[in-house]
Amino acid sequence: MHEYPVTREFINIAARKAREANARRVTRICLVVGEQSGFAPESLQMYFEMIAEGTVCENAELEITTVKTQWYCPRCDAPYARRPLSFACPRCGRDGEPTSVGGEFYVDRIEVAE
Numbered sequence: 734m735h736e737y738p739v740t741r742e743f744i745n746i747a748a749r750k751a752r753e754a755n756a757r758r759v760t761r762i763c764l765v766v767g768e769q770s771g772f773a774p775e776s777l778q779m780y781f782e783m784i785a786e787g788t789v790c791e792n793a794e795l796e797i798t799t800v801k802t803q804w805y806c807p808r809c810d811a812p813y814a815r816r817p818l819s820f821a822c823p824r825c826g827r828d829g830e831p832t833s834v835g836g837e838f839y840v841d842r843i844e845v846a847e
């Protein structure tokens with residue numbers, strides 16, 4: 734549900750870019766979405782189709798690149814990928830801490846057509 738406003742926002746960004754380029758439509762929007770961003774790719778896709786209808790973004794391809802959350806172990810001074818149901822570092826077994834990697838949410842690229 735909270736994907737609705739951010740979807741409207743990136744559609745507006747893409748529409749503005751199309752206007753600036755004197756393009757008639759947006760053909761592709763590439764988003765980078767971290768696992769920890771709180772935004773679900775399938776909801777973004779659903780709202781995108783709903784909101785883009787009737788705009789220059791209608792029928793544009795929404796390409797979503799997801800980023801896995803990266804954890805950090807202070808003891809080993811090394812990053813690691815968390816395994817399901819565990820926060821433990823795979824080297825020493827102690828619980829590490831989440832890093833900012835995986836919290837991304839941004840528009841990476843917008844493609845338009847004449």
Ligand SMILES: [Zn+2]
Binds near residue numbers: 807808809822823824
């Ligand atoms: Zn460790």
